[in-house]
Amino acid sequence: MNGNGHIPVLLEEVLEYLNITREGIYIDCTIGLGGHAYEIARRNPKASLIGFDIDEHSLLKAKKKLQPFADRVELFHSDFRYLPDLSIDFSDIRGILLDLGISSYQLDSPERGFSFNREGPLDMRMDLRNRTTADKIINKYPEQKLVQIFWEYGELRQSRRLAREIVSRRKQKRFETTTQLCRTVEEICRWRPQKGKIHPAAKVFQAIRIEVNQELKGLSDFLERVAEKLPKKARIAAISFHSLEDRIIKHTFARLANEPDSYPLLLILTKKPVVPTDEEIANNSRARSAKLRAAEKI
Ligand SMILES: C[S@@+](CC[C@H](N)C(=O)[O-])C[C@H]1O[C@@H](n2cnc3c(N)ncnc32)[C@H](O)[C@@H]1O
Incomplete structure (x- = not known):
């Protein structure tokens, strides 16, 4: 250390x-x-x-x-x-x-929105001058673009279903927080914790982070x-x-x-x-x- x-x-x-x-x-x-x-x-x-x-x-x-x-x-x-x-x-x-x-400091700062298991805003910008946030991607991007991001950057098998559901649900209520998005992902991907299996929200958050920061x-x-x-x-x-x-x-x-x-x-x-x-x-x-x-x- x-x-x-x-x-x-x-x-x-x-x-x-x-x-x-x-x-x-x-x-x-x-x-x-x-x-x-x-x-x-x-x-x-x-x-x-x-x-x-x-x-x-x-x-x-x-x-x-x-x-x-x-x-x-x-x-x-x-x-x-x-x-x-x-x-x-x-x-x-x-x-x-x-x-x-990202650094451990960024991941451990809930207000930056990088962590799927800590309540925070949908932000995920490393550079706060950046105008694209996770909020914009989740609440505004067209369905096809979401499919592409989840598939290419998150390598998520359920990319289509997840994108379709997010677009349908955001019409009722916009996504505001990391934990709200995480719970939706768990529900749509029918997540059951299993040893050795990666949480689907980890893949979704990785995908969004890569898009936000054009990594x-x-x-x-x-x-x-x-x-x-x-x-x-x-x-x-x-x-x-x-x-x-x-x-x-x-x-x-x-x-x-x-x-x-x-x-x-x-x-x-x-x-x-x-x-x-x-x-x-x-x-x-x-x-x-x-x-x-x-x-x-x-
Ligand atoms: C894994 S951390 C580096 C940790 C560092 N090696 C240490 O030991 O403290 C990555 C850092 O790179 C920064 N970063 C990521 N992409 C960048 C870019 N394109 N230009 C400059 N900094 C970037 C992030 O903001 C973050 O602070």
């Missing part, structure tokens, strides 16, 4: 794959509560850090945590997908970290643009928490490592994704579905 009750996922593995011993700039694209960033700065006094987060509340927490290293940390309230457009000297970059999805959009393009700009030997480490994101990272790394018409840009360092040990999962259940992939610029 490194402060605030927050445990950074796959910490030692990330630090090893990022090769944090070099002098230069390390970029944490998803600074969150600053868990990984803190350890990079603490263990390497010659490292400078650039951090991004679209959630200004998280950014404030990270700023506080990283205060001891303030003279070599720069934080941006921005989508990391703008990184390739920044006017910085990319030749100084030694490593880039992506720890995708998959531009990820592949970002990795490609950043890989082009990095100097030789710089590392990229990316942690994902669901298969859709992992698939994008895996295929993009593979394409950039085996570019048929030009020179390859990357060497893949993790033939298979690195996953947490049983011990880490026992200490931090959020790590359960984490997968780390890493590559080096060649």
Whole structure:
């Protein structure tokens, strides 16, 4: 644990794959509560850090945590997908970290609406400047669009039935809260708790969250643009928490490592994704579905 009750996922593995011993700039694209960033700065006094987060509340927490290293940390309230457009000297970059999805702080704040078993508004925005909320999706999106979101982003078998019922029920009474939506999902999907079975609301909430925050959009393009700009030997480490994101990272790394018409840009360092040990999962259940992939610029 490194402060605030927050445990950074796959910490030692990330630090090893990022090769944090070099002098230069390390970029944490998803600074969150600053868990990984803190350890990079603490263990390497010659490292400078650039951090991004679209959630200004998280950014404030990270700023506080990283205060001891303030003279070599720069934080941006921005989508990391703008990184390739920044006017910085990319030749100084030694490593880039992506720890995708939401933080434990966001999940544990009921007023943000990310958790299906805590009463809160239908929000789910990481960036509060975003005009699309979960409320808009559930109460306004057409049925076909809901089917597509539940199917593509939630991989939910009952996508059609659920979308049809939501559209029919919202005509009587609009959906207001997370728990109201959760109870409706349980009822329509005829949920009976069973060991090893994922709660259907977990899939529905994941799907809505991905749509609200456009989480998959531009990820592949970002990795490609950043890989082009990095100097030789710089590392990229990316942690994902669901298969859709992992698939994008895996295929993009593979394409950039085996570019048929030009020179390859990357060497893949993790033939298979690195996953947490049983011990880490026992200490931090959020790590359960984490997968780390890493590559080096060649
Ligand atoms: C899993 S948490 C990172 C936790 C962090 N590694 C730590 O140890 O404290 C992911 C963070 O990334 C942020 N985030 C997600 N997508 C983003 C994006 N496109 N640009 C910038 N930040 C993003 C979220 O707001 C969240 O704070």
